[in-house]
Amino acid sequence: MKSALLPERGAGDRMTAIFWRRPRVLLALLITPPLLWLGVVYIGSLAALLLQSFYSIDEFSGLVVHEFTLKTYIELLRPANFDIIRRTLLMSASVTLASAVLAFPIAYYAARYATGRWKAVFYLGVMLPLWSSYLVKVYAWKLILAKEGIITWVADGLGLGFLLDAALALPGVGGNSLSTSFLGTFIVFVYVWLPYMILPMQAALERVPKSMLEASADLGASSAQTFRTVILPLAMPGVVAGSIFTFSLTMGDYIIPQIIGTSARFIGLAVYQLQGTAGNLPLAAAFAVVPIIIMLIYLSLAKRAGAFDAL
Amino acid sequence: MTAAVEFDSVSRHFGPVRAVDGVNLSVAEGTFFAMLGPSGSGKTTCLRLISGFEKPTHGVIRIFGQDVSNTPPNRRNVNTVFQDYALFPHLNVRENVGYGLMVKGVGRATRNAKAEEMLALVKLDGFGERKPAQLSGGQRQRVALARALVNEPRVLLLDEPLGALDLKLREAMQDELKALQKRLGITFVFVTHDQSEALSMADRLAVFNHGKIAQIGTPSEIYARPRTRFVADFVGSSNVLPPELAQRLGGAQNWSSLRPEALRLTAADTTALTGTVTGLRYLGAGTRVTVAVSGAELGVLVPTGTPLPDQGAAVGIAFDTSDLHPMEEA
Known part of the structure; x- marks a missing residue:
């Protein structure tokens, strides 16, 4: 006669029994480390940062005055500083928009049509750039965009040099060469952050069943109407997720504008310089708070616009 | 009168697979037409050919006489109730x-009024504000129906619309759909793999097998006079007798069908056909008794209340020779 119970096979079975009797134990074990990390290390340092931004710097001694004041935030509104914020915001918005436009067809293809091997090719193609160092890529782009670089060479070879010159002659974004213009900064930003837009978009589009698109066509919608009223709203959580990446990564980056572009500063660079050589930690902190505020505003606007309705 | 839907030797091949293979059919206006068949028999592909989600590899499809070969789905005046809604x-x-x-540019006020009207038609008044996720399966099904009907299509296509519902709801919806079709007078083309659903709802039905139509006719025609062994077996699980046995029992030397309810069990020594009981399956209103006779296994439907034989007992089987239906094809 066989026993009703199977024999216990050691520690694994004992652990399983504990988890079965007390499911919360497993949950606690799983979420305690990330909770500590996010709660203490991340939120903690964020709070410390926020605190710093309410201090100010003594203009004569250059020492931090540990007294609560909004002086540092008012400092942000000075034309030189406000320009940095405006420039960064504009660049982040353009990079996000361009990434979204570029990413959509790729993500749509991957979600709708690619199967098996082609899906693997897609993932490889999107992820491959992430395998090499960010710095290597940025320096490679510096060479590509340089006046003696491959883009100029190809444009001249095709007799399209005038187009390049016209682009560089654009006021505000142009410059001496692509590698020393805002246009160049923009191109490299888009290149570097594009995968972060494609992947969430693809994940969101993957969740839209094909029958949904068929139903739309069946009810009389043209392709453009289906895109506007079905695909876009359903893909929106992915677009927003992707744009959070591209937007905040662009806002915080201080390497790309330093290597490619003009000498005009972006928030990331300003923070880097202020907390380093300038030793103005309060202003650096105040600058660092700006992207956080902008992201909060952006998310609440996106929520109000119904971007998360399909979640 | 022009047919609502007409297939003129239509085929749809997916690579080497012939999902639909030379189908000819004609659906008269105002009928409830069912396409019945096992999964992979081509019935759903036929429906998708009508809606325009698939293009025929060969052949011509006409909707109310118009060739729709070059008409995309959004310009066909047909609407679909999808299987997943x-x-x-x-x-x-x-x-x-x-x-x-x-999407046709109707103003919001008219649109809302019409939508409410349709929701009332499917008995969902007052549900307008809800999201689909807040509805039960049966309610979603009704919304899908209302969403299709609001466009006043000339043909309504239904792709296994009742498949996801439980039995009770399913039967209620069958009656409602049938009543709705009668009332609106729209041509319904209904795809199902459930033979009892097809028999009970359709005015006419086409039985599909391997991308071809095995038989097309009214439910009673198909039930009483199946044309092939496949139809006999698939529609109502009829007994299929090989030619020799059919001839021995007084029929023609053809593959023949014999409905389980046409058979009666008798004592073993009173009839020419005897066998051994190999199985009993209780169905509620009756019991299906499987009897092994020489050369075949026959199912006999014994109404509840009639005494049942034991497993392994020797029994006789009696029936009227007129119920033995010879089939045209193997």
Whole structure:
């Protein structure tokens, strides 16, 4: 006669029994480390940062005055500083928009049509750039965009040099060469952050069943109407997720504008310089708070616009 | 009168697979037409050919006499109730129902009024504000129906619309759909793999097998006079007798069908056909008794209340020779 119970096979079975009797134990074990990390290390340092931004710097001694004041935030509104914020915001918005436009067809293809091997090719193609160092890529782009670089060479070879010159002659974004213009900064930003837009978009589009698109066509919608009223709203959580990446990564980056572009500063660079050589930690902190505020505003606007309705 | 839907030797091949293979059919206006068949028999592909989600590899499809070979789905005046309902999750019920009117540029007020009217028709008044996720399966099914009907299509296509519902709801919906079709007078083309559903609802039905139509006719024709062994077996699990046995029992030397309810069990020594009971399956209203006779296994439907034989007992089987139906094809 066989026993009703199977024999216990050691520690694994004992652990399983504990988890079965007390499911919360497993949950606690799983979420305690990330909770500590996010709660203490991340939120903690964020709070410390926020605190710093309410201090100010003594203009004569250059020492931090540990007294609560909004002086540092008012400092942000000075034309030189406000320009940095405006420039960064504009660049982040353009990079996000361009990434979204570029990413959509790729993500749509991957979600709708690619199967098996082609899906693997897609993932490889999107992820491959992430395998090499960010710095290597940025320096490679510096060479590509340089006046003696491959883009100029190809444009001249095709007799399209005038187009390049016209682009560089654009006021505000142009410059001496692509590698020393805002246009160049923009191109490299888009290149570097594009995968972060494609992947969430693809994940969101993957969740839209094909029958949904068929139903739309069946009810009389043209392709453009289906895109506007079905695909876009359903893909929106992915677009927003992707744009959070591209937007905040662009806002915080201080390497790309330093290597490619003009000498005009972006928030990331300003923070880097202020907390380093300038030793103005309060202003650096105040600058660092700006992207956080902008992201909060952006998310609440996106929520109000119904971007998360399909979640 | 022009047919609502007409297939003229239509085929749809997917690579080497012939999903639909030389189908000819004609659906008269105002009928409830069912396409019945096992999965993979081509019935759903036929439906998708009518809606325009698939293009025929060969042949011509006409809707009310018009060749639709070059007409995309959004310009066909047919609407579909999808198997998974395909309701838009980001729109509420009223917006879902009004979607077809919205993309045609109908103003919001008219749209909402019509949507409410349709919701009333499917008995969902007052559900307009809800999201599809807040509805039960049966309610979603009704919304899908209302969303299709609001466009006043000339043909309504239904792709296994009752498949996801439980039995009780399913039977109620069968009656409602049938009544709705009668009332609106729209041509319904209904795909199902459930033979009892097809028999009970359809005015005419086509039985599909391997991408071809095995038989087309009224439910009673198909049930009483199946043309092939496949139809006999698939529609109502009839007994299929090989030619020799059919001839021995007084029929023609053809593959023949014999309905389980046409057979009666008798004492073993009173009839020419005897066998051994190999199985009993209780069905509620009756019991299906399987009897092994020489050369075949026969199912006999014994009404509840009649005494049942034991497993392994020797029994006789009696029937009228007129119930033995010879089939045209193997």
